[in-house]
Amino acid sequence: MFDLKSYLDSRKRMVDKALEQKITPGKESDRLSRAMAYSLMAGGKRIRPILCIAAAEAISGADVDAEILECACALEMLHTYSLIHDDLPAMDNDRLRRGKQTCHIAFDESTAILAGDALLTLAFEILAMAGTTHLKHTHQWIKIIHIISRAAGYQGMIEGQMRDIFFEGKTVSLDQLKDMHALKTGALIRASVNAGALLADASLEKIDRLDRYARNIGLAFQITDDILNIEGDPEIMGKAAGTDQLCNKATYPALLGLGPSNAYLSKLIESALLSLDTFGRQADPLRAIADYIVQRKK
Amino acid sequence: MFDLKSYLDSRKRMVDKALEQKITPGKESDRLSRAMAYSLMAGGKRIRPILCIAAAEAISGADVDAEILECACALEMLHTYSLIHDDLPAMDNDRLRRGKQTCHIAFDESTAILAGDALLTLAFEILAMAGTTHLKHTHQWIKIIHIISRAAGYQGMIEGQMRDIFFEGKTVSLDQLKDMHALKTGALIRASVNAGALLADASLEKIDRLDRYARNIGLAFQITDDILNIEGDPEIMGKAAGTDQLCNKATYPALLGLGPSNAYLSKLIESALLSLDTFGRQADPLRAIADYIVQRKK
Numbered sequence: 001m002f003d004l005k006s007y008l009d010s011r012k013r014m015v016d017k018a019l020e021q022k023i024t025p026g027k028e029s030d031r032l033s034r035a036m037a038y039s040l041m042a043g044g045k046r047i048r049p050i051l052c053i054a055a056a057e058a059i060s061g062a063d064v065d066a067e068i069l070e071c072a073c074a075l076e077m078l079h080t081y082s083l084i085h086d087d088l089p090a091m092d093n094d095r096l097r098r099g100k101q102t103c104h105i106a107f108d109e110s111t112a113i114l115a116g117d118a119l120l121t122l123a124f125e126i127l128a129m130a131g132t133t134h135l136k137h138t139h140q141w142i143k144i145i146h147i148i149s150r151a152a153g154y155q156g157m158i159e160g161q162m163r164d165i166f167f168e169g170k171t172v173s174l175d176q177l178k179d180m181h182a183l184k185t186g187a188l189i190r191a192s193v194n195a196g197a198l199l200a201d202a203s204l205e206k207i208d209r210l211d212r213y214a215r216n217i218g219l220a221f222q223i224t225d226d227i228l229n230i231e232g233d234p235e236i237m238g239k240a241a242g243t244d245q246l247c248n249k250a251t252y253p254a255l256l257g258l259g260p261s262n263a264y265l266s267k268l269i270e271s272a273l274l275s276l277d278t279f280g281r282q283a284d285p286l287r288a289i290a291d292y293i294v295q296r297k298k
Numbered sequence: 299m300f301d302l303k304s305y306l307d308s309r310k311r312m313v314d315k316a317l318e319q320k321i322t323p324g325k326e327s328d329r330l331s332r333a334m335a336y337s338l339m340a341g342g343k344r345i346r347p348i349l350c351i352a353a354a355e356a357i358s359g360a361d362v363d364a365e366i367l368e369c370a371c372a373l374e375m376l377h378t379y380s381l382i383h384d385d386l387p388a389m390d391n392d393r394l395r396r397g398k399q400t401c402h403i404a405f406d407e408s409t410a411i412l413a414g415d416a417l418l419t420l421a422f423e424i425l426a427m428a429g430t431t432h433l434k435h436t437h438q439w440i441k442i443i444h445i446i447s448r449a450a451g452y453q454g455m456i457e458g459q460m461r462d463i464f465f466e467g468k469t470v471s472l473d474q475l476k477d478m479h480a481l482k483t484g485a486l487i488r489a490s491v492n493a494g495a496l497l498a499d500a501s502l503e504k505i506d507r508l509d510r511y512a513r514n515i516g517l518a519f520q521i522t523d524d525i526l527n528i529e530g531d532p533e534i535m536g537k538a539a540g541t542d543q544l545c546n547k548a549t550y551p552a553l554l555g556l557g558p559s560n561a562y563l564s565k566l567i568e569s570a571l572l573s574l575d576t577f578g579r580q581a582d583p584l585r586a587i588a589d590y591i592v593q594r595k596k
Contacts, residue, residue: 090408113411125451139433145426149423153420
């Protein structure tokens with residue numbers, strides 16, 4: 001029986017340790033670097049880095065090496081930058097995230113904008129640095145930068161956030177909701193898995209299977225979030241339950257109903273697991289992560 | 299006699315044409331892509347792209363090829379993103395730029411934040427795409443991404459903007475002012491010249507000389523801006539003269555006096571030209587650009 005909890009703990013520790021070494025305090029003033037580190041180390045679950053690592057392990061089975069941790073750090077920085085900017089007063093105007101003050105509350109708005117910009121830029125610096133250091137993999141790294149920048153960009157994550165703002169208070173179809181989430185959270189999750197696979201020199205067929213896995217669990221994560229928001233324990237969510245309904249946000253339970261949303265969730269997890277059926281025991285972390293998405297609700 | 303005006307016009311046209319093809323309109327809504335294109339095509343002088351091109355020409359003398367234009371586009375996107383974010387209400391709160399409404403006025407604040415994020419991310423997508431397309435130069439491209447991301451990042455351009463905000467209303471030393479400008483505008487100008495040189499396969503010695511040129515003209519540009527703000531024609535500046543004084547901003551004329559600022563400017567241009575003395579006629583564009591910085595004042 002695969003012990004997911006200790007796997008997630010150990011991988012999170014590796015990622016946290018690597019992240020801690022990535023930001024050098026500023027000389028004239030350390031305000032910018034402190035704001036970056038504040039949000040980066042604010043207790044994220046490191047889902048994207050762990051998916052990247054687990055995808056590499058599913059291919060090569062090898063220990064986590066320094067190279068994959070570079071990619072993991074860049075992915076978490078991109079995720080953190082998106083949270084900092086999404087929380088800004090002009091966007092979702094959130095004062096709390098994971099029980100801590102958001103960056104623009106703990107510092108100020110201009111510092112939060114710049115800290116977000118800086119984490120976004122540092123992600124690419126880290127990826128490029130890895131590509132110039134690990135010469136054996138330069139072609140993979142440039143491809144990874146391409147995949148990640150596309151996923152994070154105006155045809156990916158940023159467009160997803162734009163639609164999320166745009167949809168507020170509007171009637172949204174199921175397809176529109178699905179597309180929005182595929183962009184806002186799905187794109188970077190897929191890129192994380194793809195990047196890990198590329199660094200482990202996966203075949204095109206395996207990359208394709210891992211990508212299918214990532215597409216399914218990305219959507220499954222979102223539906224779980226929506227369901228938890230209705231039935232969930234505020235402790236687990238880190239925010240009050242029922243807030244989506246209050247905000248009149250389009251969610252899966254609101255559009256589909258709670259029963260069909262749960263059924264759809266199970267179908268997605270099944271498809272995710274199916275796409276891994278040609279993988280050996282090395283893919284057990286990925287399998288356990290898929291199962292965990294459903295269990296998280298209980 | 300080198301005709302700088304027609305050189306700048308032709309290179310600007312090339313860059314503008316390339317930039318126009320870079321942004322695909324969004325499907326669900328084209329608001330994000332319109333905001334990106336609005337600021338990108340708002341009539342910039344394309345200084346950084348032209349310096350990148352001119353540096354490549356100084357090495358190879360060849361015609362401007364598609365590869366160098368990719369790099370030029372990425373540099374202009376980074377510059378434009380920094381302007382969009384600097385103009386935001388939480389930062390400099392500017393309503394006009396180059397005589398046009400700033401992005402957050404023409405659209406809204408959340409769109410402007412996302413359009414800036416998107417141009418920043420697209421810059422790296424373009425660079426990585428070029429690196430995966432032009433396989434002969436993959437190692438140069440990954441190095442270019444590294445140089446540019448460092449220059450644009452929290453130890454470069456973003457730190458410069460942070461200090462600029464931080465210094466407001468404070469007494470600033472000449473060294474502090476110099477360091478701030480070296481970060482805020484100097485770093486990306488140096489990266490532009492270095493990237494052009496790398497793409498033209500320059501030797502280390504030539505890269506070093508071009509870097510010295512870039513450092514000198516980067517600072518010279520800033521001093522000229524400061525002087526123009528006092529004596530300048532609002533038509534040339536695109537904004538009212540004397541605004542720095544009103545805002546109590548630290549400037550070279552304020553710290554050094556107008557006469558010594560002009561003398562320092564001449565010294566910088568002289569050093570910039572000196573660093574090109576081993577280059578042939580191919581470096582005439584770079585020389586003419588250096589001369590133009592001083593002439594701009596007249």
